[in-house]
Amino acid sequence: LKNRPLMNKEIHDLIVSHEKVAHVQLQNPLDHALLVLIKSGYTAIPVLDKDYRVQGQISKTEILDSILGLERLEMERLHDITVEAVMNPKIPRLNTDATFGKALTTSISHPFICIEDEYEAFVGILTRRSILALINRYFK
């Protein structure tokens, strides 16, 4: 007997609110983005535009790839390249009214999902950790 209510559950109380989410802006230089990534300790973080809309995600991999020269990492170039130029524009998003079932399916291939409201403003992220923790509570 599969329990439907879990799959239809709202995701509202699972969201990491935007104030707690490390993020960068499109026009930030890469040295700023690298600092935020190193300080936060996160693998990948969202990239927002001036209207607080999600435009993509960035990780240390994209930043290092962009300055990897033949001999060395050309760190001095970090200040002259913007986040927008190297970020990954593919980032999973769901609306605040999405069901838990939809979030579960999306999380299979994505460590975190960006949550937007009906005006497409960034509300926060949903992580695999919070999805796994809820499923664990459901079965125990």
Place this chain on the structure above:
Amino acid sequence: LKNRPLMNKEIHDLIVSHEKVAHVQLQNPLDHALLVLIKSGYTAIPVLDKDYRVQGQISKTEILDSILGLERLEMERLHDITVEAVMNPKIPRLNTDATFGKALTTSISHPFICIEDEYEAFVGILTRRSILALINRYFK
């Protein structure tokens, strides 16, 4: 009605076999480890010893932290430091006879889990992705 069989299920057919797992050895120099990480695209990978036992995990973060000087990343030092000197010795492990329920609980805080046999030899890894995919199939 909670379905017990899922929590008691064996993890055997969920394991990514050791041949397919990118890994490095304790005595490898960091330039080798950085290359394996960049080429594989993975955030963190297991570190094994000569007897094929798991000793820890390593990511780009540990490697870059170790060569971050005042002004720049001192890439030339990468060849002189071993993986053992900078790796994170904390890595979750389970035995091949662990239940799915135990793997689910462990995966809440760890993106992947190392699986060992009864002689502690490395068998492979269990990823959050495979745990989420199985749960998704269970409810759909």
